[in-house]
Amino acid sequence: EAAVTQSPRSKVAVTGGKVTLSCHQTNNHDYMYWYRQDTGHGLRLIHYSYVADSTEKGDIPDGYKASRPSQENFSLILELASLSQTAVYFCASSDRGTNTEVFFGKGTRLTVV
Amino acid sequence: QQQVRQSPQSLTVWEGETAILNCSYEDSTFDYFPWYWQFPRESPALLIAIRPVSNKKEDGRFTIFFNKREKKLSLHITDSQPGDSATYFCAASASSGSWQLIFGSGTQLTVMP
Numbered sequence: 690e691a692a693v694t695q696s697p698r699s700k701v702a703v704t705g706g707k708v709t710l711s712c713h714q715t716n717n718h719d720y721m722y723w724y725r726q727d728t729g730h731g732l733r734l735i736h737y738s739y740v741a742d743s744t745e746k747g748d749i750p751d752g753y754k755a756s757r758p759s760q761e762n763f764s765l766i767l768e769l770a771s772l773s774q775t776a777v778y779f780c781a782s783s784d785r786g787t788n789t790e791v792f793f794g795k796g797t798r799l800t801v802v
Numbered sequence: 803q804q805q806v807r808q809s810p811q812s813l814t815v816w817e818g819e820t821a822i823l824n825c826s827y828e829d830s831t832f833d834y835f836p837w838y839w840q841f842p843r844e845s846p847a848l849l850i851a852i853r854p855v856s857n858k859k860e861d862g863r864f865t866i867f868f869n870k871r872e873k874k875l876s877l878h879i880t881d882s883q884p885g886d887s888a889t890y891f892c893a894a895s896a897s898s899g900s901w902q903l904i905f906g907s908g909t910q911l912t913v914m915p
Contacts, residue, residue, distance in 0.1 A: 731806075731891055731905035732846065747902065779845060787895050788834040788853070791903060793845035 692716065693794035695780050701800045708767040710797050712780030721763040722747070722781040722791070723755060732779065738763055770801045805829055806894050808906035816914050821879040823909045825892030830873065832894040836903075837866065837877050839888045846891060850877070882913045 692715045702708045714721065720739050724732040734747030736755035744755040752774060754766040767774055780794040805828045815821045825835075836851035852859040852866045852875070859866040863882075868875045879886055892906040 729811075729907065731808075731893075731907045733905075734902055737902070787897055787903075790836070790848045790851075793847070795845050 693780055693782050693792055695778075695794035695797050697797060698795065699798040699800075701802060702767075702770045704770060704772060704801055706770050708770050708799065708801075710765040710767075710778055710780075710799070712763045712765075712794060713761055714763075714780075714782040714792075715761065716782050716784075716792060717760070718782035718784050718792075719760070720783045720785060721757065722783075723753070723763070723765045724779045724781060724793075725749065726777045726779060726796075735765065735778075770799075772801050775799060775801045805904050806892055806906040808890075808892050808909050810909060811907070812910040812912070814912045814914060815882050817882060817884060819882050821882045821886070821911055821913070823877040823879075823890050823892070823911065824874070825876065825906055826872075826874045827894050828873070829894070829896065831896040831898065832904075833897050834895045835866070835868065835875055836893050837864075838891045838893060838905075840891065840908075841888045849890070879911075882911075884913045884915050887911060887913050 694713045696711045722737040723735040735753050738744045738757040756764045778797045781791045783789050783791045807826045809824045837849045838846040839849045840846040850861045857868045863880045865878045889908045889910045891908045895903045
C-alpha cells in the first residue's frame with residue numbers, strides 16, 4: 690500500500706525560529722506536494738516537485754522553502770516561523786501530476802507561539 | 803478567486819437519508835474531478851472521481867452527477883450512515899495548463915443515528 694510518512698506529527702515552534710517538516714514516500718512516485726490546511730479552508734498547495742533536486746512554487750509559497758534531495762524525500766522549511774503559519778501541513782505524492790490519485794501523509798500539526 | 807466552490811459548508815442528515823453535496827468550478831479546462839473525504843484527525847483520501855466523458859459515476863452508495871454546461875457537480879450519498887460523517891472535498895485539475903489539483907473548502911457532513 691502507498692505510504693507517505695511525515696515527521697514530526699506535531700510541533701510547537703517559537704516565532705522567528707526555523708522549522709523543518711520532513712516527508713518520506715515509498716510509493717516510487719515522481720510528484721510530491723506540501724499542502725496547508727486551515728480550519729474552514731480546503732487544502733492549499735505550498736510547493737511541489739516532480740523530480741529530485743527541483744521544486745516549484747504552488748499557490749501560497751511565501752514564507753516557505755522546499756527541498757527534494759531524492760525521489761523519496763521532500764522537506765518544507767520555514768526559515769522564520771510566524772503566528773500565521775500555525776496550521777496542519779500535509780505531504781502527499783502521486784504517480785504523475787494530473788488526473789491521478791494523490792496519497793496523503795497523516796499530517797503535521799504546527800503551532801507557532 | 804476561488805476556482806472550486808462547495809456548498810453547503812456543513813450538512814446534517816439522518817441515518818438512511820440521502821445527503822447531497824454540491825460543487826461548482828470556474829475553469830472550463832478542468833477535466834478531472836475527484837472527491838476526497840477526511841475523517842477527524844485523519845488525512846484526506848480519495849473517495850470517488852469523474853472525468854467529463856460521462857455525466858455520472860457510481861460507486862456503491864456514492865454517486866457523482868456532473869453537468870459540464872453549468873460547470874457543476876454533486877455528490878449523492880444514499881442511505882447515509884453515521885460512519886459517513888466526515889469532511890468532503892471536491893477537487894479539480896486539468897490535463898494541460900494549470901494541472902495542479904485545486905481543492906474546494908469542503909462540506910462537513912454529520913449523519914445522525
